Amino acid sequence: MDFSPGISYFLGQLGKAFLEPGSHISFLSLVGALCVALIVVAARRLRKGRRIRVKTLLRALFPKRIVMSKSSLADLSYFYFNLFLFGIIFGWALLSYEVVSHGVAELLTAAFGARQPTALPTLVSRTAITVMLFLAYELGYWLNHYLAHRIPFLWEFHKVHHSATVLTPLTNFRVHPVYMCIFLNILAVFIGAANGAGDFAFGQTTHQYVLSENNIILVFFIYFYVHLQHTQLWISFTGWLGHLFMSPAHHQIHHSRDPAHFNKNLGSCLALWDWMFGTLYVPAAEPEKLEFGVEPDRPHAHTIRGELFAPFGRAALVLNRLIERRPPAAPLSAPERNQA
Numbered sequence: 001m002d003f004s005p006g007i008s009y010f011l012g013q014l015g016k017a018f019l020e021p022g023s024h025i026s027f028l029s030l031v032g033a034l035c036v037a038l039i040v041v042a043a044r045r046l047r048k049g050r051r052i053r054v055k056t057l058l059r060a061l062f063p064k065r066i067v068m069s070k071s072s073l074a075d076l077s078y079f080y081f082n083l084f085l086f087g088i089i090f091g092w093a094l095l096s097y098e099v100v101s102h103g104v105a106e107l108l109t110a111a112f113g114a115r116q117p118t119a120l121p122t123l124v125s126r127t128a129i130t131v132m133l134f135l136a137y138e139l140g141y142w143l144n145h146y147l148a149h150r151i152p153f154l155w156e157f158h159k160v161h162h163s164a165t166v167l168t169p170l171t172n173f174r175v176h177p178v179y180m181c182i183f184l185n186i187l188a189v190f191i192g193a194a195n196g197a198g199d200f201a202f203g204q205t206t207h208q209y210v211l212s213e214n215n216i217i218l219v220f221f222i223y224f225y226v227h228l229q230h231t232q233l234w235i236s237f238t239g240w241l242g243h244l245f246m247s248p249a250h251h252q253i254h255h256s257r258d259p260a261h262f263n264k265n266l267g268s269c270l271a272l273w274d275w276m277f278g279t280l281y282v283p284a285a286e287p288e289k290l291e292f293g294v295e296p297d298r299p300h301a302h303t304i305r306g307e308l309f310a311p312f313g314r315a316a317l318v319l320n321r322l323i324e325r326r327p328p329a330a331p332l333s334a335p336e337r338n339q340a
């Protein structure tokens, strides 16, 4: 049997994930996050008048209790699953953002007439569409996340992400394929609509600025703090900054087991949409004591059975309960009964 196509697919996906500078988990962005983390931990030790030793810093950033936990190993399994299998299994279920974009541009042209190509410098129109698409991504992310928390059927699939009892950058990949499927389709609608509106407004196809096909603003945040959102390092943005940007502490609050924190901070890089829709919780400057996870005694937690297959059964139970609770249909009137 020839295994070479499988091996080259495996290596290709691995290369894309770690070597492309704009990928969600590029080697360079991990180095960026590590530098930010090292600077923060070193500065805190200096402020307390403690010595800075590489060994102490590394122990603070990679505690054995977290790295070797069952929860982290489950994150690793999901990382492999989403990197290598998700595209093959669910690729067919995804809406194309290009189709949405064309549809919206054509709809706007039919409603308002064709526009002349813009006289704005390319730098301005491309910057504008880069910002528009980033805001559309964030809004789509917020809405999908909101629905995943508020609709009990969808929560059963999103709960997999919240069942992590420790946070590491790989927890970002601990997402159920059903959640991913809905997320990518919602994104296609939001980004496609924004792109179509932009093409119409500028009277021509206008391309955003990208790095390895990812929006450049999103890539900036990935390098700066997105990886640190899934760590236990408390870096919080407060005041106006905390109303605009989703600091690592904002997202750690989102994972908290304290009911006061439930359904808060649903954005990705920005806190802006949470602020606008009333789901924002600005963290304190000093670390808040948090515990992570849901249903700690759930059977088969952190196993493939518990995190990949069981959500289907639990979601089916939720549906079943909904159907059983439905009020009985009104009794048929006499003539209808005769016809039946």
Ligand SMILES: [Zn+2]
Pocket: 145, 149, 158, 161, 162, 254
């Ligand atoms: Zn969530």
Ligand SMILES: [Zn+2]
Pocket: 161, 171, 172, 230, 251, 255
């Ligand atoms: Zn998370």
